[in-house]
Amino acid sequence: MNLHKKLLIKCRYYAKIGTYGKMCRKQALHKTSRKEKAMSIKMYVNGSDRKGHINPEIYGHFSEHLGRCIYNGIYVGEDSNIPNTKGIRNDIVEAFKNIKMPVLRWPGGCFADEYHWKDGIGEKSQRKKMINTHWGGVTEDNSFGTHEFFDFCEMVGCEPYLSGNLGSGTVREMSEWIEYITSDNDSPMTQLRKKNGREKPWKLKYLGVGNESWGCGGNMSPEQYSALYKQYQTYCRNYGTNQLYKVACGPNGDDYNWTKVITENITPWHTNAVSLHYYTVPTGKWEDKGNATGFTDEEYYITLEKTWYMETLVKRHCDILNVNNPENNIKLVVDEWGTWYNVEEGTNPGFLFQQNTMRDAMVASINLNIFNSHCDRISMANLAQAVNVLQALILTEGEKMILTPTYHVFDLYKNHQNAELCYSSIEDEKQEGYNLPVISQSVSVNSDNEMTLTVSNCSLTECRTIEADIRGFSFDSVRARILSAESNAHNTFDEPENVTITEFDKITKIDSGITFTLPPCSVVEIILS
Template identity: 50%
Template sequence: MKHFLTLILTLSVVALFAQPANRIVANPEYSKNIISKHIYGHFSEHLGHCIYGGYFVDEGSTIPNTRRIRTDIVDALKKIKIPNLRWPGGCFADEYHWNDGIGLRSERPKMVNTNWGGVTEDNSFGTHEFLDLCEMLGTEPYICGNVGSGTVAEMSKWVEYLNFDGVSPMADLRKKNGHDKPWKVRFWGVGNENWGCGGSMTAEFYADQYRRYATYARNYGDAKLMKIAGGANSGDYHWTETLMKNVPLNMMWGISLHYYTIPKTWASKGSATAFGEDEYFSAMKSCLHMEELVSRHSAVMDQYDPEKRVALAVDEWGIWTDVEPGTNPGFLFQQNSLRDALIAASTLNIFNNHSDRVRMSNLAQTVNVLQALILTDKEKMLLTPTYHIYDLYQVHQEATLIPLVLRTKDYVLGNDKLPALNASASRDKDGNIHISVVNIDPTNAQDLQIDIAGTQALKASAQILTSEKYTDHNTFEKPNALKPAPFAGTKKSGESISLKVPAKSVVMITLAK
């Protein structure tokens, strides 16, 4: 018997080492979680040229627009089916008073944007303009209310203005301002970063404030609010636990989490396009830390909510670098390289794989700010590499997650290492399977075998986003330098797919009927 067990153990070890070094194993029969489309949400704050000079053009502009909302931006975002848009902030939300942004534009009071550049805002883009934009995009509005400098009554009246279909002071005012029927806004943030720019509160104090504000943010008719509590900064697990412990679960649809990928340090973040491999590696390490954050915040939430009724909404994330030389440091304008596309793809893979708890996320930010999808310069517009990731990944929206087991080689630099590959997979309503694979190793291609049960009759095709250098990016002179292309490197045999994933690339594999 002893010799027999030794033989079995030896054969098992031999079999293990005979397998490919990089391998994905998945079985669609174990699928159950839906990847919420709201994981693919976005964020537009009154910051720099995101709104003014981005979505919203000057009165009388020759740039094609509808009611001052820029047409080419709307068309680009509709193409990738953005599911929701968060507004007006961010830090701006907790100094914004919504009634200053309604009525005749000529009569709206001006304000100073103290958080972002100290510029004077004329409030010409307010509630009606934002919801007009959302209707053009075919997306759901996600409005963040003012807890830091606002009042309970102010927030309560804003909800009534938006959602009440009847006779009341706020509904009558909405009708007077030109919108007869309510918008029925669902997603509602009760404050933003209340541990910092939203009031410098403790977790315990904010939990009490949340209950007050949320109580008076009423449901009207069938417009049931999905209230999102202002959650933790990065790894502040105490904040999450305090909210879960002190706020009744039926008062929250979700709790937010904010985390930014920082290539170097907060004081000196590094360039968006001029960096070496040390900085590239540290950025990828910072990005992949999201896996630990989501896992640990989810574990805290599981203690109080094992049925996962409350969503984790990562409603600010992305890479944050130094601003482009010569631009206003308060406007947070940065370029967008292949590195940023790899960060976006890797992060979305993490969210997909945690879709049992993560049911919303919002990339910061949509136009001209931080990890933007779109950059503009007067009449010019370009789509960034990050935009193309959202284009490739839209197939995961509302698809069923296919859990997978991934074994990967490491990407090694000096004495440190990271997993070279990351991935997620889903099956859409038509039965097609999509596998998104990222190779963060900037030098080495990775041979990969993928085994997915029950896919004998499906045909494989793929697209790829990559470039010669990880610093490569699109410019207004060369706006299409980086964009997805067909990838002919996949070979399918039965239920197995083999491919060589090129260095620093994102590959989207489709198995279609």
């Protein structure tokens, strides 16, 4: 009997025992090279060995004035037939609330260093128009500005994270923006805010002083940026009880010299964190980055291999921070990360619209596990971007909205927010032919004494049976959810639930902990209590 026939017989049996059987059967029909028996891997967990606090902001997001992220994405205007509140789509607000979005970065990106905030306040019909020179050359009417952004954050219940204009702005402009937002004193900026309809100041914690100053934000040297940063941040004051958490522009990918120079020149007196930007580009070529769908198995593995490079980047930049800031009071903020492919055919190349597949879900899982594992130094991370751009959580088309596989990973991982990272390790096994661990994992315990394990299997052809030896934590109940599909599977406006989360009950409690089998290309959330 050939292997394909054996798998079909086996999966007919699995089909009788629920969702996992359906997934196995689907994989067998399309992946005839899968090995019949799942490979077994040992995992070790110590619930009493706490490694650090997982800030909710590690699960943050990014919204730039780029393509249809803001306009015809988050914001449709008060006169739209699409259900909205103050012009902001209600369904998007609810989707973000569901994953407990902790923080949202705005207005850029490259756009931030050409954005002048006073153009985006006051009566909308009187606001100045501007050309978005970075993204598509479109004219924007500035109908979505400071008030609209803070309204959106209040609706979602997330912290606002502003990127200030250091590239083409002035010290006074940035200083007055902070005063306008946060001051309750009797001052011109406070009176202007009240005139525009906001009596009480907002709370603003996170402030980025410039964006990608090594590139689109000014093409500066680290020495030049360090000097300007210290000047600008001096005039970004704390008004009343509001305390700013200032983020300095950090490196592009593996520019370790940038991190070294700025952390030699910028002290904890000046900043709370430095940023890091890194995108997963499958080909490594910006002129042809590869396609979001229709990729080969080899392209899938190369993409995940490049994603795992984030571990090297974080470790090496943290090593520099450990030397220049051994007190660990300058954190690392990965405020742009995600996949970047060629745009979808027929769309504006400046809008960066791409589909989102199960491959992107695996990318998200790997990155979030990496960030969790470095939570002692990483205080925030922001996926690029929230809606309709790059590795988006949500795609829209008129009144239609779909949740992407990446969105579902954030849903699976939300229980890690505000939890304590626990020691966990797994037997080291690399995907054959690639510098890529097959299994990625992280474990935490929250204030409700729930242990959350998030585990992903990147193999396209083989199941993995995980035997988790759990020490220092006792539990009675086990519940779990899973996301699994073919690597190219994605949701469309015609099939919005082609890839979605399902319940996962194929877990066995054993004396030493639990054992479970992951199908290929899958991400699981397991909660023990």
